[in-house]
Amino acid sequence: MALVLSSYSYYYLIAGIINFTVLSFLLVLLIIHFFRKRTVGTFLLIMTYASVWINEILMTLAFYLEALYPGNENYLKAAQTMQMTGVFFLVYTINWMYFFANRHLIRDNDLFKLLYTSIFSAFVGVAGGLAYYDIYTGDRNNPFWYSIIELAGADFNLNYPPTQGLRLILIGGMFAIGSITYLRLIVRTTRLTRKAKDLVTKKGLRIVSLSILFLWLTGLVLALYIFGANRIPWLSVLVYLFRGMIVITAVILGYLGWIMPEWLRRRLRGKAWIAKVYTGKLPEPPKSKENIEKAPKPITSPTSANQIVEISEQ
Amino acid sequence: MSFLKRLFRQRTKRVTITICGLDNAGKTTIVRYLVAGEYKSTVPTMGVNREVIDLPNLQMDIFDLGGQLDFRGIWPEINEKSDGLVYVVDASDYIRLDESKEIFYNIINAQINPLIPVLILLNKCDLEERLSRIEFINAFDLPSLGNIKWACFVTSAITGEGIYDAFRWFIDAFQE
Numbered sequence: 001m002a003l004v005l006s007s008y009s010y011y012y013l014i015a016g017i018i019n020f021t022v023l024s025f026l027l028v029l030l031i032i033h034f035f036r037k038r039t040v041g042t043f044l045l046i047m048t049y050a051s052v053w054i055n056e057i058l059m060t061l062a063f064y065l066e067a068l069y070p071g072n073e074n075y076l077k078a079a080q081t082m083q084m085t086g087v088f089f090l091v092y093t094i095n096w097m098y099f100f101a102n103r104h105l106i107r108d109n110d111l112f113k114l115l116y117t118s119i120f121s122a123f124v125g126v127a128g129g130l131a132y133y134d135i136y137t138g139d140r141n142n143p144f145w146y147s148i149i150e151l152a153g154a155d156f157n158l159n160y161p162p163t164q165g166l167r168l169i170l171i172g173g174m175f176a177i178g179s180i181t182y183l184r185l186i187v188r189t190t191r192l193t194r195k196a197k198d199l200v201t202k203k204g205l206r207i208v209s210l211s212i213l214f215l216w217l218t219g220l221v222l223a224l225y226i227f228g229a230n231r232i233p234w235l236s237v238l239v240y241l242f243r244g245m246i247v248i249t250a251v252i253l254g255y256l257g258w259i260m261p262e263w264l265r266r267r268l269r270g271k272a273w274i275a276k277v278y279t280g281k282l283p284e285p286p287k288s289k290e291n292i293e294k295a296p297k298p299i300t301s302p303t304s305a306n307q308i309v310e311i312s313e314q
Numbered sequence: 315m316s317f318l319k320r321l322f323r324q325r326t327k328r329v330t331i332t333i334c335g336l337d338n339a340g341k342t343t344i345v346r347y348l349v350a351g352e353y354k355s356t357v358p359t360m361g362v363n364r365e366v367i368d369l370p371n372l373q374m375d376i377f378d379l380g381g382q383l384d385f386r387g388i389w390p391e392i393n394e395k396s397d398g399l400v401y402v403v404d405a406s407d408y409i410r411l412d413e414s415k416e417i418f419y420n421i422i423n424a425q426i427n428p429l430i431p432v433l434i435l436l437n438k439c440d441l442e443e444r445l446s447r448i449e450f451i452n453a454f455d456l457p458s459l460g461n462i463k464w465a466c467f468v469t470s471a472i473t474g475e476g477i478y479d480a481f482r483w484f485i486d487a488f489q490e
Contacts, residue, residue, distance in 0.1 A: 262366055272367040273351025277478055278485065279370060282351070288439060288476035290447040290468040 005067055008153035011237045013067070016060030019244040023053045026251050033259055044100035045258055049251050051093040052218075056247065058086030066156035077135055083159040084131045084146060088124050093215065094178040095120050097185070104258075105188045120177050127161050127170040149225045151240075153233030163226050175219065182216040185209075200260075203268045207257030214250035221246055328373045329488050332393050334421055335402035336414050337381035340437040343471035344402060345378045348481065353472045361385055362392065372488055386417070393425035398433070398484060403454075405436045405444035405468070415454050422462065431487035432464040435480055440470040463487060 005013075027049055034042040062079035069075040095117055102108055108116070130145035138144055145167065149158040161171040189209035196202040221243040229239045256264055276282040333341045342356040345365050359380040367374045377392050379385065393399065399421065403414050422432070436450050445453065447468050456466060467480035 262364075266366060266368065269349065272349045274348045274478065274481055275367060275369050276351070278482070285351075285474040285478050287479055288468045288470075290439070291476050291479050 005155050008233050009155045015241050015244045019056045022248050027053050041103045048093050048096035051089045055086035055090035058082040063156045080135045080159045088128045091174050094181050098181050101185050123173045149230050151230050151236050185212045200268045204260050207253050211250050211253035211257050214246050217246050326373050329397040330375045331398045332396040333378045333400040339402040339404045340471045341378050341402045347471045390425045398431050399426050400433045402435045402437050405438050406441045433484045434466040435469045437469050439468045440473050
């Protein structure tokens with residue numbers, strides 16, 4: 001089977017593979033960290049970024065299916081299902097991030113958390129259910145519960161929740177909940193950054209707030225397609241590449257900020273005080289009169305305590 | 315071959331250090347002083363805190379072990395792999411001195427490699443009511459340690475007194 005693709009398609013496919021590889025690597029790092037710590041917080045963070053990763057893999061696979069089997073109705077439906085599932089996984093990162101942040105940044109009561117996740121899941125569930133129904137029973141040329149965004153110059157399309165009419169409420173609701181959540185987390189992190197006295201905590205929180213901002217931007221950049229970025233081939237590719245970079249940056253920053261690997265912590269902290277004194281960059285602190293200039297040599301033969309004291313006195 | 319060996323030789327020596335002692339002895343405050351160079355308030359250590367300090371040709375991986383009774387069970391496992399022991403004693407805590415001594419000898423006799431250097435810190439020397447170094451050495455019967463390479467320093471993690479000298483001895487012991 002000869003694979004003849006338009007030149008623009010390659011950009012999407014290669015970008016998809018790169019995104020998938022980088023995200024897989026970061027996810028493995030997170031999983032290793034989880035097995036070391038075994039904390040609920042790390043698990044929730046894994047779920048957050050695993051959702052992003054699943055979206056990436058499903059979207060790329062869908063592109064490949066559409067590109068490799070053009071005109072095959074079954075593969076097309078499978079690709080559309082994959083894409084829609086990916087989109088809803090991406091949307092669901094908001095919920096995971098909210099629960100993760102509830103352990104470290106915010107303290108919402110159980111009732112609020114319950115209502116939040118119920119309403120949010122209802123939006124995702126209803127939007128997803130209707131989209132799947134339409135993919136398998138509806139008219140592909142005139143979709144009602146999902147929309148097809150044609151990527152100019154590419155051999156595949158983007159599938160998205162409905163972007164027209166009253167159906168916009170579905171995506172609008174999810175977007176509103178996501179935006180409020182992320183904004184709240186960014187504001188809270190910024191406040192905590194101001195309050196933090198420890199330099200490492202301060203810088204760590206700054207990285208965290210940036211990671212949340214980038215996670216939010218992931219959705220915003222995708223929204224550019226709704227406003228017509230898909231109609232110009234190069235712009236469409238550029239937006240897709242930009243989105244990929246934002247996703248990767250969000251996950252890298254999230255990993256660095258939340259997990260704070262030892263090497264980064266040391267880098268942010270700078271050289272330890274003792275290292276600075278040892279290398280002569282800082283003056284030596286006051287000595288205790290009771291401490292001798294040099295500690296006694298290792299004692300190899302039985303000596304009385306008084307003798308040690310004598311050595312010390314000397 | 316020797317060129318390759320030299321090329322890939324680890325130039326920085328990595329050592330694992332454990333800091334033990336009774337709860338409230340000032341272990342974490344000492345570690346934080348080593349890093350920040352000033353007094354930083356701490357909360358009781360739950361489990362183990364880890365801190366890595368880079369020095370020229372030496373990287374100290376410090377395990378600050380929680381001193382409360384509940385956490386002492388994890389000490390042997392970490393102490394077994396340790397390249398150096400720091401034992402912190404609260405100089406003002408006369409009441410628990412015997413308990414501290416018992417724990418110290420338990421570590422020395424059963425948990426660590428007898429060849430590693432042992433640094434004993436008589437902390438909180440900024441307080442008025444406290445043991446002197448001489449009294450402490452007698453009370454702890456340190457000369458009975460035999461072949462173990464040890465040193466005892468009076469320190470204060472609030473004023474920083476003696477901390478550098480103590481760890482300088484420790485660093486020199488590793489550099490040897």
